[in-house]
Amino acid sequence: KAGVTQTPRYLIKTRGQQVTLSCSPISGHRSVSWYQQTPGQGLQFLFEYFSETQRNKGNFPGRFSGRQFSNSRSEMNVSTLELGDSALYLCASSRSGGHSYNEQFFGPGTRLTVL
Amino acid sequence: QQQVKQSPQSLIVQKGGISIINCAYENTAFDYFPWYQQFPGKGPALLIAIRPDVSEKKEGRFTISFNKSAKQFSLHIMDSQPGDSATYFCAASGGGSNYKLTFGKGTLLTVNP
Numbered sequence: 001k002a003g004v005t006q007t008p009r010y011l012i013k014t015r016g017q018q019v020t021l022s023c024s025p026i027s028g029h030r031s032v033s034w035y036q037q038t039p040g041q042g043l044q045f046l047f048e049y050f051s052e053t054q055r056n057k058g059n060f061p062g063r064f065s066g067r068q069f070s071n072s073r074s075e076m077n078v079s080t081l082e083l084g085d086s087a088l089y090l091c092a093s094s095r096s097g098g099h100s101y102n103e104q105f106f107g108p109g110t111r112l113t114v115l
Numbered sequence: 116q117q118q119v120k121q122s123p124q125s126l127i128v129q130k131g132g133i134s135i136i137n138c139a140y141e142n143t144a145f146d147y148f149p150w151y152q153q154f155p156g157k158g159p160a161l162l163i164a165i166r167p168d169v170s171e172k173k174e175g176r177f178t179i180s181f182n183k184s185a186k187q188f189s190l191h192i193m194d195s196q197p198g199d200s201a202t203y204f205c206a207a208s209g210g211g212s213n214y215k216l217t218f219g220k221g222t223l224l225t226v227n228p
Contacts, residue, residue, distance in 0.1 A: 033215065035216075035218075043159070043204060043216075043221075048215060050214075055214050058215065090159070103149075104161070104216060105161070106159045106160065107158050108157055108158050
């Protein structure tokens with residue numbers, strides 16, 4: 001069974017640009033979560049989607065947005081990039097996310113560098 | 116507000132020794148406590164998880180100890196091996212935040228041969 005895949009793996013952008021990251025969950029998983037990982041702040045929750053609906057959102061500015069498609073694939077978008085957005089963006093999928101016991105499987109992440 | 120505090124930040128252990136990483140949480144609504152292992156260039160991978168209805172869970176060389184009254188839980192790695200060298204994260208979820216994991220800041224474990 002294929003794991004969570006994320007594309008692209010590496011990305012370099014300049015300030016003010018926007019970026020779209022993609023995540024394909026494990027087959028049969030309907031919940032997709034996004035996390036930002038930085039050396040200073042660690043792993044921080046961005047948002048979670050289930051059946052194309054955002055169910056939970058972390059404390060990030062509105063420049064960070066996401067969506068989920070009918071096949072459970074998800075994208076996140078960051079507009080007007082800032083230097084502080086440089087991070088590893090991780091996607092995690094789980095079967096339903098309906099309760100806290102659902103194991104989340106993480107992808108390898110997209111390394112975003114903002115110059 | 117850091118809801119899950121993890122210590123130590125880094126840990127050096129000799130091969131065959133015991134590695135112990137501690138976490139404390141604040142939100143009493145948390146009801147699921149997983150530990151993740153992350154190698155450089157990889158995403159976190161679930162190692163072991165516990166629910167608050169048990170005080171200990173063991174899987175191979177890895178054991179979680181859970182103290183509900185103290186709101187603390189810890190990971191013990193027995194017979195630590197150089198291959199265990201990685202960053203370990205504790206996490207918690209539950210209550211109103213069922214759909215997200217709140218992570219500790221991580222512990223960089225180095226096991227010397």
